[in-house]
Amino acid sequence: MKPTITIIGAGISGLTAAVYLYQKGYNVQILEASERAGGRIKTDIIDGFQLDRGFQVLLTEYPETKALLDYKKLNLKRFLPGATVLYDKGQFEIADPFRRPTATFATLFAPVGSLKDKINTFFLKNKLVKIAVSDVFKQLEVDTISQLKKYGFSQKMIDRFYKPFFSGIFLENDLKTSSNMFDFVMKMFSEGDAAIPELGMEEIPKQLVAMLPANSIQYNVKVNAIEKNKIICEDGTILEADKIVIATEAIGLAGNYISKTKQNFHQVTNVYFEAKIAPTKKAVVVLNASTDKKWVNNLTVMSNISNKYAPIGKVLISISYNGIPAIDDTTLAENMKTELKKWYGNQVQDWKMLKTYRINYALPNQENVSNEVPNSQIKINDNLFICGDHLLNGSINAAMKSGRIVAELIDEI
Numbered sequence: 001m002k003p004t005i006t007i008i009g010a011g012i013s014g015l016t017a018a019v020y021l022y023q024k025g026y027n028v029q030i031l032e033a034s035e036r037a038g039g040r041i042k043t044d045i046i047d048g049f050q051l052d053r054g055f056q057v058l059l060t061e062y063p064e065t066k067a068l069l070d071y072k073k074l075n076l077k078r079f080l081p082g083a084t085v086l087y088d089k090g091q092f093e094i095a096d097p098f099r100r101p102t103a104t105f106a107t108l109f110a111p112v113g114s115l116k117d118k119i120n121t122f123f124l125k126n127k128l129v130k131i132a133v134s135d136v137f138k139q140l141e142v143d144t145i146s147q148l149k150k151y152g153f154s155q156k157m158i159d160r161f162y163k164p165f166f167s168g169i170f171l172e173n174d175l176k177t178s179s180n181m182f183d184f185v186m187k188m189f190s191e192g193d194a195a196i197p198e199l200g201m202e203e204i205p206k207q208l209v210a211m212l213p214a215n216s217i218q219y220n221v222k223v224n225a226i227e228k229n230k231i232i233c234e235d236g237t238i239l240e241a242d243k244i245v246i247a248t249e250a251i252g253l254a255g256n257y258i259s260k261t262k263q264n265f266h267q268v269t270n271v272y273f274e275a276k277i278a279p280t281k282k283a284v285v286v287l288n289a290s291t292d293k294k295w296v297n298n299l300t301v302m303s304n305i306s307n308k309y310a311p312i313g314k315v316l317i318s319i320s321y322n323g324i325p326a327i328d329d330t331t332l333a334e335n336m337k338t339e340l341k342k343w344y345g346n347q348v349q350d351w352k353m354l355k356t357y358r359i360n361y362a363l364p365n366q367e368n369v370s371n372e373v374p375n376s377q378i379k380i381n382d383n384l385f386i387c388g389d390h391l392l393n394g395s396i397n398a399a400m401k402s403g404r405i406v407a408e409l410i411d412e413i
């Protein structure tokens with residue numbers, strides 16, 4: 001009989017490991033510290049609004065999600081490629097002319113860069129379409145900001161598009177994140193869409209849970225330590241397992257087994273507002289590229305992407321700030337509204353703050369990223385294994401890949 005595998009953590013990586021192990025015939029048990037599965041991907045329902053815990057999207061071309069998830073059942077709602085950019089003199093639309101031919105005119109005349117920038121974008125896309133994902137991560141790594149300069153983009157193009165766009169993805173303002181992560185994300189955006197499940201991001205972990213037998217997960221069980229094949233829980237319970245997989249964040253239990261540099265992390269604060277009138281009707285992300293930007297990095301009218309995110313007759317606005325500010329929620333919400341008044345006028349007064357999420361641990365540090373991980377980093381000993389996005393890079397794709405790799409490794413032994 002195949003051994004029983006106990007997985008600690010029901011985030012995307014732990015769930016993915018569980019699904020692949022179960023498909024290979026293993027008996028799988030998951031211990032989860034919180035009250036439900038999903039880890040960093042959760043959606044709260046408040047007053048009929050769907051609030052993802054932090055603005056996040058699924059990139060439909062992620063190889064791992066394509067392989068395991070049923071996109072049809074998720075009923076994915078897609079963003080339009082491109083963005084609206086707020087800048088000192090107003091706002092403009094930037095669209096990808098290769099993916100949205102009808103928007104070519106707007107893009108060509110957008111005040112966002114020279115003809116050279118547009119040609120450079122074309123060459124970059126051409127390079128990324130031809131290169132395999134595995135080769136993207138084999139390139140020499142520098143920080144993203146240096147790479148953008150190396151690609152020849154003007155300062156204007158960097159300030160008005162790349163910086164606000166990618167700081168919203170990397171959750172850091174200086175674009176110190178690895179150039180390979182930039183190339184990977186650009187490749188994903190060039191080849192597919194950014195999307196959210198109609199009923200919220202938590203539909204992704206819910207779909208994985210549904211692939212497992214009922215009662216595979218024990219909730220509200222926090223593991224404090226592991227000693228050989230004994231699992232010591234916070235409440236004093238000791239459980240025994242044939243093999244154990246740690247699938248927790250880099251600063252939790254996993255932190256005892258991974259390199260210290262992998263434990264630096266990025267924080268984000270996400271404020272949700274309800275409104276009667278949407279500040280934009282477009283299904284795009286709105287970037288703040290103004291020179292006096294302080295409280296708003298990006299804004300999305302979530303109910304423009306999926307109308308299920310807000311009750312009928314209402315709209316849901318999500319605003320992100322990188323980091324955790326040392327001011328209270330009400331002041332932060334008012335500061336965001338004041339900053340946006342310049343573009344949206346007095347309608348901001350009608351926005352009512354619904355909820356603020358201060359996410360202490362959002363993404364692992366991404367100055368060095370990878371797409372492969374040596375067995376020595378996954379296998380601590382014959383009985384103890386580890387997975388999680390921190391092993392590769394901060395993305396749903398990486399979390400799932402680490403889960404799949406750990407399942408394959410256990411099965412090979």
Ligand SMILES: Cc1cc2nc3c(=O)[nH]c(=O)nc-3n(C[C@H](O)[C@H](O)[C@H](O)COP(=O)(O)OP(=O)(O)OC[C@H]3O[C@@H](n4cnc5c(N)ncnc54)[C@H](O)[C@@H]3O)c2cc1C
Nearest residue numbers: 009011012013033039040054056057223388389395396399
């Ligand atoms: C705000 C935000 C925006 C993001 N944006 C994107 C995006 O747009 N696209 C993208 O691809 N990715 C994005 N990500 C990253 C993505 O969500 C993560 O990479 C992924 O969810 C990580 O999954 P994981 O399983 O590795 O870790 P986690 O989701 O952190 O799972 C760890 C689990 O372990 C549990 N746990 C921890 N300690 C214990 C313990 N001692 N005992 C028992 N259980 C324990 C936790 O409760 C949790 O459920 C974003 C993340 C955040 C927070």
